[in-house]
Amino acid sequence: MAPGKPAETSENARPARRRLSVDRRRGELVAAALKLFGGRDAEDVSIDDVASAAGASRALVYHYFGGKQELYLAALRGAAVELESRLCRDEGGRPLDELAAALRRYFDFVEEDTAGFAALLRGGPARRAGEAGEIVDGVRRRLFLLIQRQLRVDEPSPVLRLTLRTWIASVEAAGLDWLEHRDLDRAALERMLVDQMVALCRAAAAYDEDVERLLAELV
Numbered sequence: 001m002a003p004g005k006p007a008e009t010s011e012n013a014r015p016a017r018r019r020l021s022v023d024r025r026r027g028e029l030v031a032a033a034l035k036l037f038g039g040r041d042a043e044d045v046s047i048d049d050v051a052s053a054a055g056a057s058r059a060l061v062y063h064y065f066g067g068k069q070e071l072y073l074a075a076l077r078g079a080a081v082e083l084e085s086r087l088c089r090d091e092g093g094r095p096l097d098e099l100a101a102a103l104r105r106y107f108d109f110v111e112e113d114t115a116g117f118a119a120l121l122r123g124g125p126a127r128r129a130g131e132a133g134e135i136v137d138g139v140r141r142r143l144f145l146l147i148q149r150q151l152r153v154d155e156p157s158p159v160l161r162l163t164l165r166t167w168i169a170s171v172e173a174a175g176l177d178w179l180e181h182r183d184l185d186r187a188a189l190e191r192m193l194v195d196q197m198v199a200l201c202r203a204a205a206a207y208d209e210d211v212e213r214l215l216a217e218l219v
Helices: 010-039 047-054 058-065 068-087 095-112 114-121 130-150 158-181 186-205 209-218
Strands: none
Touching (some): 010 068, 010 114, 047 058, 047 068, 068 095, 068 130, 095 114, 095 158, 095 186, 130 158, 186 209
């Protein structure tokens, strides 16, 4: 030990190393779980499957997460946070330009975090219940608010609310289909989805004056 340098006590030295190790290990377990939950229904994935995929023991998984449900929720939360962090940036410009930019970031997530996206949306809302459903619905609510802000809408009418929710469902379905087949150019798919938004607004404008005014601003 160098002269004049105080010795570190075990109490001072260990906590930082322990926290780093815990975070890293939890991250490895969550990443392994996401890959499994993204490819199979949650009920078909066991703690043993996760432990084997992560190169860990069954006891270690239980030590960090207590059980499969807690691990499943942690995996979903991590994927949700990552997706929302990509979508929350505003780039300015015309409403449709902002929508197109948000779609690019959305599909960046689809392509770069395939397991996270699939874990969030695979199976659809009918297969979600409890806290898992709340996490997925929370992503949808925040996406809805983002689109509402991009379209400069303060309070959507019932017709516009339904229109935006229909479009969000189309985007989710398109992401899952693209992951499965990848037989459509991604940039073309994104442009098509923007065009679908306009088409939905055209149809809805016949039933709602607010949507008609919005459509005039979009095109």
